[in-house]
Amino acid sequence: AAKPDFTAEAVVGSLVDQVDLGSSRAICIGTQSECAQAKTDAKPFDMMLTFDLDSAQLLPQAKANLRIVAEALKDERLKKATFHIKGHTDSRGASEHNQSLSDLRAKSVSNFLLGLDVDPSQVVAIGLGESAPRYPDPRDPGNRRVELSLSVE
Secondary structure, eight states: OOOOSSOHHHHHHHHHHHHHHTOOEEEOOSOHHHHHHSOOOOOSOOOEEEOOTTOOOOOHHHHHHHHHHHHHHTSGGGTTEEEEEEEOOOSOSOHHHHHHHHHHHHHHHHHHHHHTTOOGGGEEEEEOTTSSOSSSSTTOGGGSEEEEEEEEO
């Protein structure tokens, strides 16, 4: 079984100040080395979840990390936080297909978190298709991802 890359307390500790400040941050779900290579302005906690080509199925490592995220989201200190789950694709395939696939990826993550008893009011799934690549090469596998953005209402 895959082991998570972080603890729930590390997630909560990194996010609690952001919640109190009412700021908006991105989160990268992945290994530390994957996230260190990712191009993002998110500080100090970054998680990114990637997918296989033409797939919305969560990989074992993603599930392990999302279990920890779910545990963190249940922490009382993050109760007022909302997470936007943003699905993305690379540029392979038709735009309509990519939009649908990005919706499925976001819903896959959202449904997984909801299945772990995360409050439905804390997660919003959004598909962005191929419109916001993370890497300059639009076909880069790293563009097949879901990112979570923290926002405070």
